[in-house]
Amino acid sequence: MSIGAYILSEYIPAKPLVGNLELCFTGEEHTQIDASAQLRCGEVLKFPFARTDSKPRSVVIKGSKVLVGADKETETKRVVELTLESSFGYQPGDTIGVVPSNNSEIVERLLHRLQLSEQADTTCHLKLSLNCAKKTAKLPAHIPSATSPREILTHCLSLNFVPQKQLLSALSGFTSNEQERGFLACLSSKQATEHYNSLILEKGLVFMEILDLCENCRPPLCFLAEHLPRLLPRPYSIANSPLETGGQELRIIYSLLNHKPGVTTRMLEELVKQINTQQPANVVIYPRLNNAFRYTEQDLGSNQILIAVGTGLAPFLGFLAHKEKLISQQPQREKGHSWLYIGAKTPEAILKRDQLKAWQKSTVLERLRMCHSRGDSPGYVQEMMAEDSEDLVKFLLKHDTVIYVCADGAKISQSIANGLCLCLQKVLHLTEEEASRQLMELKAHGKYREDVWL
Numbered sequence: 504m505s506i507g508a509y510i511l512s513e514y515i516p517a518k519p520l521v522g523n524l525e526l527c528f529t530g531e532e533h534t535q536i537d538a539s540a541q542l543r544c545g546e547v548l549k550f551p552f553a554r555t556d557s558k559p560r561s562v563v564i565k566g567s568k569v570l571v572g573a574d575k576e577t578e579t580k581r582v583v584e585l586t587l588e589s590s591f592g593y594q595p596g597d598t599i600g601v602v603p604s605n606n607s608e609i610v611e612r613l614l615h616r617l618q619l620s621e622q623a624d625t626t627c628h629l630k631l632s633l634n635c636a637k638k639t640a641k642l643p644a645h646i647p648s649a650t651s652p653r654e655i656l657t658h659c660l661s662l663n664f665v666p667q668k669q670l671l672s673a674l675s676g677f678t679s680n681e682q683e684r685g686f687l688a689c690l691s692s693k694q695a696t697e698h699y700n701s702l703i704l705e706k707g708l709v710f711m712e713i714l715d716l717c718e719n720c721r722p723p724l725c726f727l728a729e730h731l732p733r734l735l736p737r738p739y740s741i742a743n744s745p746l747e748t749g750g751q752e753l754r755i756i757y758s759l760l761n762h763k764p765g766v767t768t769r770m771l772e773e774l775v776k777q778i779n780t781q782q783p784a785n786v787v788i789y790p791r792l793n794n795a796f797r798y799t800e801q802d803l804g805s806n807q808i809l810i811a812v813g814t815g816l817a818p819f820l821g822f823l824a825h826k827e828k829l830i831s832q833q834p835q836r837e838k839g840h841s842w843l844y845i846g847a848k849t850p851e852a853i854l855k856r857d858q859l860k861a862w863q864k865s866t867v868l869e870r871l872r873m874c875h876s877r878g879d880s881p882g883y884v885q886e887m888m889a890e891d892s893e894d895l896v897k898f899l900l901k902h903d904t905v906i907y908v909c910a911d912g913a914k915i916s917q918s919i920a921n922g923l924c925l926c927l928q929k930v931l932h933l934t935e936e937e938a939s940r941q942l943m944e945l946k947a948h949g950k951y952r953e954d955v956w957l
């Protein structure tokens with residue numbers, strides 16, 4: 504890509520962000536190595552949606568299993584299940600936060616760019632600069648008071664974010680190359696909004712890719728520490744029942760993009776490689792606050808309609824395993840019915856297909872409907888729902904039936920909601936408006952619960 508093509512003849516750059524921090528080195532080697540430096544930031548640093556009864560901590564990855572292999576032809580993503588050590592109580596449907604770290608090669612490259620390779624592991628701290636004019640300037644809570652450049656870039660700062668115009672404008676001041684300066688300054692201007700939209704918003708160029716395009720741009724680390732967003736934890740659903748593992752372990756399932764994998768999933772892949780070569784591997788996790796999207800002992804007597812696409816099946820594997828265990832522990836208890844609608848690109852991409860069939864045989868699952876978008880009709884879960892609309896609506900309207908929807912994308916969740924509206928319209932002879940109102944009511948009464956993985 505030629506950055507020269509994106510420079511207009513006339514433009515007014517956005518007001519640049521200014522730096523208010525300084526980085527001070529002590530000269531000593533930084534020897535403290537943590538699974539995440541964010542663990543040393545103390546109580547001031549909050550972890551999103553963290554439960555108060557347990558702190559984030561580094562746990563051992565006890566095992567990994569490839570559930571689905573990547574396939575370029577069908578664009579099927581690789582899916583891996585991890586078994587992690589656990590020290591907190593949980594129920595199926597609960598989620599954990601996984602604290603990621605940036606890829607070591609990317610960090611090494613950035614350290615080299617910032618001319619910090621030699622000081623990468625030297626102890627340093629941030630402080631407000633003496634001439635700081637901004638009254639509200641403060642030290643970032645997500646960077647520990649004693650750290651190192653490598654640690655800041657590995658554990659504290661997000662490098663893959665959408666750069667704002669004021670940041671681009673500031674970056675233009677950190678390059679000695681005229682074309683790069685013009686490109687960054689112009690991209691930040693109102694006049695080049697079309698370029699900003701096509702490159703940044705549509706093409707999805709993130710901060711590191713902008714730096715790759717401008718190889719002479721060397722922003723100081725103290726500026727990045729102040730203005731780059733925090734590297735935030737990502738949520739993952741627990742994919743098992745605590746009754747399977749005695750609560751000492753938990754499992755999560757992640758999918759990996761074939762092209763440009765994300766930060767956390769790439770980190771998890773590196774850790775899997777590590778355990779496959781018999782080296783110990785740890786990851787920092789914490790339990791997140793739970794909500795109504797869960798299946799507990801109390802639910803054994805009620806009915807569920809479970810609808811999932813792709814890796815969205817993960818929490819339901821926990822629901823059904825829990826139900827199976829509860830049935831074997833309490834055979835005298837009345838049990839409800841569970842239906843599962845699951846969609847994936849191909850039959851092979853349906854997670855734990857044999858287990859699902861075994862659950863169907865053993866009556867844990869009363870109805871199992873599977874579809875494949877790269878196969879014969881019906882290709883999508885909403886088509887299967889339409890085929891079953893009479894039974895589905897009748898079952899849903901029973902007072903103790905709850906519908907749970909989990910999909911790895913907002914669009915899919917919306918299509919499923921629309922699909923259910925069509926079923927309500929057809930079976931109950933409602934108008935489109937009445938059906939959407941009924942869906943809203945189902946949501947308000949906790950009969951329609953969804954987990955949207957944005």
Ligand SMILES: Cc1cc2nc3c(=O)[nH]c(=O)nc-3n(C[C@H](O)[C@H](O)[C@H](O)COP(=O)(O)OP(=O)(O)OC[C@H]3O[C@@H](n4cnc5c(N)ncnc54)[C@H](O)[C@@H]3O)c2cc1C
Nearest residue numbers: 737738739740756757758759760765766767768817956957
């Ligand atoms: C409540 C909740 C529960 C979740 N549970 C799970 C779970 O059990 N398993 C799971 O795999 N994910 C789950 N997610 C999504 C997960 O939190 C991450 O967003 C996902 O794994 C990508 O993280 P990343 O850091 O690798 O990608 P990022 O670096 O954050 O992603 C960069 C971009 O790539 C996209 N992206 C990256 N990886 C994928 C992928 N595999 N598929 C589609 N788009 C992708 C992101 O959407 C983003 O636009 C859940 C999300 C929520 C909100």
